[in-house]
Every structure is written in structure tokens, then in C-alpha cells.
Amino acid sequence: MIKNYLKTAWRNLVQNRSTSIISVAGLAVGICCFLLLATYLINELRYDRFHAKADRIVRMVFSYQSADDKEPRNTAMTQTAPLPLFKQQFSEIEGGVRIFGYDNERGAAVQYSNKLFSEKKMLLADDGFFDIFSFKFLSGSATKALSDPSSVVLSASTAKKYFGDEAPVGKVLKVNQKDLMVTGVIEDVPAYSQMKFDMIASSAISTRSKELRWDAANNYSYFLLKPEASYKAVEGKINAYFNNLFKSENNRGGKAWYTLEPLADVHLKSNFQGGLEPSGNIKYIYILGSVAVILLLLACVNFLNLVTARSAERAREIGVRKVMGARRGQLFFQFITEAGIITMFSIGLGLLLLKLCFPWFSNFTGQQLALIPGILHGWPVH
Structure with a gap:
């Protein structure tokens, strides 16, 4: 019976090639x-969630406003003293780390033997960086x-x-x-990390x-x-x-304050x-998510319209089948089989188009996106 459904469905589809x-x-x-779009959205939403302690990590940022300023000035960078x-001072804080850029405009001149490179992605960090952030070690010890x-x-x-x-461990680079x-x-730092570096050294050298x-x-x-x-x-x-510490400065009409941002909220x-890299915007995520759903719904509506347009043409076929003794359930399964074949072909072709377009799309977004199964790596943590 199923074989007959498939055979009949295929014959009808071939006869109506254009539709x-x-x-x-x-x-x-x-x-x-x-x-x-879903791949891009997932990549944005999983930013920094791969860290094991992500729910307890916060970024401290700084705002200040002088007596002459109409609006406060906000910066992601802080001074060296507060952390x-x-x-x-505060028992609620288990640990902390400061991260410094290493002149990323000119880059660091790195030499080993006769190899010389300019490393643009180099950071400096306090001891304890790898106790807070979870980057997978292939060799060496995270704690030391x-x-x-x-x-x-x-x-x-x-x-x-x-x-x-x-x-590499034990070798010396200049x-x-x-x-x-x-x-x-x-392991290479994931694309969905705000800290993108190829080398990270102790901040003690600075x-x-x-x-x-x-x-x-x-x-x-x-x-x-x-x-x-x-x-x-x-x-x-x-x-x-902080305000008590700099009470005299605040009395002059200026004010300054710190804000703590959950790590998972920093990017969007x-x-x-x-910041270490330009931030995204959660509003764009909502907009693109809506666009993705609308595009899929439009494709489905277009498919249903084409099926509906053919219903009048197939009324005679349905009548003949009923006269020949076909029951309602058999007609239902016949049309479901045809819809299923079209859907399977569409999914297959859609995945093929995805694979062909993906390198261009990844390059267009400027991010190292990953297809399934890599798309779900590191999402979510909890």
C-alpha cells in the first residue's frame, strides 16, 4: 500500500513539474x-557561556560625569587600582583578574629561532586568569x-x-x-568569546x-x-x-561610579x-529572529498556496477515486505522501544551499560560525 502511495505521488509530481x-x-x-540566520543568532546568544563559572563572573565598568558634562561618559576600561x-575589601568577591591589551595596533614582535612574526592578538593578564575563565588546556597546567x-x-x-x-611547553619566545x-x-579561542587572543602572557611584565x-x-x-x-x-x-573614598572629589560637582555586568550579558x-571587542545589540537579535521566522512562514504559506491552487485541478481525480471505492483516509494519506516527498526534497535542497552559502555568510558576518554539530558546542552552560 505504501509503495503504491509513493508511486502515485511521484507520478503526480512529475506530471506537474513546474508547480x-x-x-x-x-x-x-x-x-x-x-x-x-538561526546559526548567526545562536552564535550571538551563546557568547561567553562556555565558561564553567560564567554565571558568577562579572565585568566591572566605569562611568564618570564632571560638573560641565550633560551626559555621563561610559567606558569598559577601568583603572589599575580598584580591582x-x-x-x-569585599568578602563576596572570590577572585578577580585584570586584562591588558598589548599594543594591538602595532602588534608584539615575537621571535623564535629564525621565525619572526607580529602578533596582533596578544593580551596580558593577572595570575588567576585561567582559574576564572575556562579555556581548555592541551598541555601545561591551568593553575600555574x-x-x-x-x-x-x-x-x-x-x-x-x-x-x-x-x-611547545618549556620553549622560550622572545x-x-x-x-x-x-x-x-x-585550544583556539572560540569565535563566541569576547576575549580573542593567540597569546596571553603574565601582566607582571608590564x-x-x-x-x-x-x-x-x-x-x-x-x-x-x-x-x-x-x-x-x-x-x-x-x-x-568608592564615593566615601573620594568624597572631596564628589563635592566639587563631579561624580563617578562603577557598574557590574554579568559576563553573559556583556556582548549583547x-x-x-x-571593550575587548565591539558589542552586539540584543534588539537586533530580536529583529533578526523575527525575520528568520517570517521567512520560514512565508515559504510555508507559498507552499500551501500552490497546493491550494492545484486543488481545483485535482477535484476530478478525487471524484474518480471515490467512485472507484477510495476511502477518505486513503485520499488523505495520498496527499500527505505527496507533501512529504516535496518537504523531504526541500529540506535536502535547503541543506545543500546552506552548505554552499555558509562560507560566504560566515565571511559576510565577520565571525567564525559553525554548522551543526559544532553550532551547539558550548551552549548553554546551565
Whole structure:
């Protein structure tokens, strides 16, 4: 019986080639567009959620407004002094780390043997960076990776570039004339991380990290809060302490304050400029999500319209089948089989179009997107 349904359905589709091709093509394009947009949206929504402690990590950002300013100035960068002081002052803070850029405009001159490269994606971080953030180590120890002032951790592709098949750990790289020992190799940083780096070294090699200053914002500060701590409560305590510390400055008409942002909200919900990478916008996610659903619905409606348009033509066929003894259930399954064949062809063609368009789409968005099954890697954490 099923074989007869399939045979009859295929015959009807072949006899109406134009309608069948339009149905398959329209639905396939809709599926392809929906999956492309869905891939991009998932990539945006899973930003920084792969860290095991993501729900307890917050970024501290800074706002200030002088007596002459009409609007506050917001910056993602903070001074070098507050993080060590606040970490010591408040028991709700389990740990903290400052991250410094390493002159990423010119890049760091890195030399090993006769190989010389300019590394644009190099960061400096305090010891404890890998205790807070979860980057998978392929070799070396996460707990001791940046404990030595002359240590550096490489991404897998960077280690391959310098050392080939040699074991990188223990090798020495000359970075801007400073000898740094490789203490670990991690997997390449995911595209859905706000911290994109090929090399990360101990901040102890920079004088900036040793000068605890309040008058220059040049680093990014992240706290790891204790499980029971509320980031809003900690934010309130920080600002009360800070305002008391600089009471005389506030009396002159100016004001400054800190804001704590949950790590998972930084990419899409932060309006602070100057972060490790440009922020997205959650409003665009809602808009693109709506567009993706609308495109798929339009493709489905187009398919239904074509089926409805053919119903009048097939009225005679249905009448003949009834006269020959066909029951309602048999007619239903016959039409469902035809719709199923069109749908399967459409899905197959849609996936083929997705594979062909994906490299172009990934390049267009400027992100390293991943197809299924990689699309769900690192999402969600909890």
C-alpha cells in the first residue's frame, strides 16, 4: 500500500513539474535562509557561556560625569587600582583578574629561532586568569600557567606556527626583546568569546599592572563572585565605598561610579564602549529572529498556496477515486505522501544551499560560525 502511495505521488509530481519545482525551490530557499540566520543568532546568544563559572563572573565598568558634562561618559576600561582593592575589601568577591591589551595596533614582535612574526592578538593578564575563565588546556597546567612573570600561553594554531610538531611547553619566545617561557597551550579561542587572543602572557611584565592608579583607565576588570553573592548588592557596596573614598572629589560637582555586568550579558546588553571587542545589540537579535521566522512562514504559506491552487485541478481525480471505492483516509494519506516527498526534497535542497552559502555568510558576518554539530558546542552552560 505504501509503495503504491509513493508511486502515485511521484507520478503526480512529475506530471506537474513546474508547480513541483516552484514548491521545492521556494521551501528550500526559506529553510536555507532560516538556518543561516538561526546559526548567526545562536552564535550571538551563546557568547561567553562556555565558561564553567560564567554565571558568577562579572565585568566591572566605569562611568564618570564632571560638573560641565550633560551626559555621563561610559567606558569598559577601568583603572589599575580598584580591582585589587575591592577584591580585598569585599568578602563576596572570590577572585578577580585584570586584562591588558598589548599594543594591538602595532602588534608584539615575537621571535623564535629564525621565525619572526607580529602578533596582533596578544593580551596580558593577572595570575588567576585561567582559574576564572575556562579555556581548555592541551598541555601545561591551568593553575600555574601565568604564575611566573615570564610565562606565556599560546593557542594551538599559534603553537603550531612557531614550533610545528615540537612540544611547545618549556620553549622560550622572545617577545619585544623579552624572553617568555611557554607554560601552556590551549585550544583556539572560540569565535563566541569576547576575549580573542593567540597569546596571553603574565601582566607582571608590564609596569602598568604594578602601578595602582585611579587616574588612568587602561585595563579590563573581571570579578568572580561567590555562589551566594548578588552582583547588584556587590555593586552597591563598591560604589558606597568608592564615593566615601573620594568624597572631596564628589563635592566639587563631579561624580563617578562603577557598574557590574554579568559576563553573559556583556556582548549583547552592554552600552559601554571600548571593550575587548565591539558589542552586539540584543534588539537586533530580536529583529533578526523575527525575520528568520517570517521567512520560514512565508515559504510555508507559498507552499500551501500552490497546493491550494492545484486543488481545483485535482477535484476530478478525487471524484474518480471515490467512485472507484477510495476511502477518505486513503485520499488523505495520498496527499500527505505527496507533501512529504516535496518537504523531504526541500529540506535536502535547503541543506545543500546552506552548505554552499555558509562560507560566504560566515565571511559576510565577520565571525567564525559553525554548522551543526559544532553550532551547539558550548551552549548553554546551565
